[in-house]
Amino acid sequence: MSNGLIPATILTGFLGSGKTTLLKRVLSESHGQRIAVIENEFGEENIDNDILVADTEEQIIQMSNGCVCCTIREDLRATLATLAEKRRKGELHFDRVVIETTGLADPGPVAQTFFMDDEVAESFLLDSILTLVDAKHGDGQLDTRQEARRQVGFADQIFLSKADLVDAATLDALSHRIKHMNPRAPQHRVDFGVVPIKDVFDLRGFNLNAKLEIDPAFLDADDHGHHHHGHDHGHEHGPDCGHEHAPGESCDHPHHHRHDDDVKSFVFRSDKPFNPARLEDFLGSIVQIYGPKMLRYKGVLNMKGTERKVIFQGVHQLMGSDLGPKWAPGEKRESRMVFIGIDLPRDVFQAGLSQCLA
Numbered sequence: 001m002s003n004g005l006i007p008a009t010i011l012t013g014f015l016g017s018g019k020t021t022l023l024k025r026v027l028s029e030s031h032g033q034r035i036a037v038i039e040n041e042f043g044e045e046n047i048d049n050d051i052l053v054a055d056t057e058e059q060i061i062q063m064s065n066g067c068v069c070c071t072i073r074e075d076l077r078a079t080l081a082t083l084a085e086k087r088r089k090g091e092l093h094f095d096r097v098v099i100e101t102t103g104l105a106d107p108g109p110v111a112q113t114f115f116m117d118d119e120v121a122e123s124f125l126l127d128s129i130l131t132l133v134d135a136k137h138g139d140g141q142l143d144t145r146q147e148a149r150r151q152v153g154f155a156d157q158i159f160l161s162k163a164d165l166v167d168a169a170t171l172d173a174l175s176h177r178i179k180h181m182n183p184r185a186p187q188h189r190v191d192f193g194v195v196p197i198k199d200v201f202d203l204r205g206f207n208l209n210a211k212l213e214i215d216p217a218f219l220d221a222d223d224h225g226h227h228h229h230g231h232d233h234g235h236e237h238g239p240d241c242g243h244e245h246a247p248g249e250s251c252d253h254p255h256h257h258r259h260d261d262d263v264k265s266f267v268f269r270s271d272k273p274f275n276p277a278r279l280e281d282f283l284g285s286i287v288q289i290y291g292p293k294m295l296r297y298k299g300v301l302n303m304k305g306t307e308r309k310v311i312f313q314g315v316h317q318l319m320g321s322d323l324g325p326k327w328a329p330g331e332k333r334e335s336r337m338v339f340i341g342i343d344l345p346r347d348v349f350q351a352g353l354s355q356c357l358a
């Protein structure tokens, strides 16, 4: 890579969705790349590790705590720092890193590691988050497991595995449901991990390109109640739904409203420029309140006072922005932001952002 940063890919997906199968395939393809794999699995025994080392020369590092909690960041941070140092000293040779998360993990803290820690940020570039969804069991997992929904929300790229086990209509319905949750992520079917390498690496999904790959018509349709398949909008999940939840958890009612997923996204668009100070204030306060529920947000912004696009992105409370290329002559200077999160109050965001326009 020209900037010397080591690309990192996060591979996520619910238990049994085919992460190891995909990774094993990718490692055995003759792409000429040396890949360091970081495993973050539950339990003392790690069968995956044995499978992976089998016939490849990849470096496997296993994080032993394997737990779904914030301490993962320290482990991962330390592992990444060690990897980078050994690479610098010539003790380890690899071109990229793949982190396979446990099927029960929220990929947020893993992704945040790449923003939070200077040492990590100096050595690594988060290329993308890949999420596998099991075509056979995915629907049920999305109904009942918030981790599964979050994994979809974070994804830069979705792979649908086990499509061989379902009929076309089932696959289609699942794909449609996922698109409602995360319209930005392209979806690809993957059979037993067979996937072209170009769909896996160097997606630069996390670093925003100048364009947001969202079909605005899809979300607009969502707004106006078209294309609904038994979605129930009469009930909002949230703190008032009458049950006890763990902090930050929202409620799961798989039985009475299928597909009323709590992971949703919306787009804010305006052709008026933002006032940078106001926008910073607003975003700063909104992440204080809704940060835990804000899975991913990104945007290309038209800011007053610069001729360049401002590229902005974040995960939970952490966000950052960079200057992008200049707006081309004649190009419509439209700001576009997408927010993907759990039960985010869309009207609060829309109204607040409108107030930040210059």
Ligand SMILES: Nc1nc2c(ncn2[C@@H]2O[C@H](COP(=O)(O)OP(=O)(O)OP(=O)(O)O)[C@@H](O)[C@H]2O)c(=O)[nH]1
Pocket (backbone or CB within 6 Å): 013, 014, 015, 016, 017, 018, 019, 020, 021, 022, 048, 102, 103, 161, 162, 163, 164, 165, 190, 191, 192, 193
């Ligand atoms: N029918 C079918 N089975 C698949 C496909 N991909 C993976 N599998 C099977 O699904 C099972 C689980 O696959 P793994 O790759 O171990 O899944 P994983 O996500 O790593 O699982 P965990 O580590 O438990 O989270 C294995 O028996 C695979 O052979 C597929 O496309 N079709």
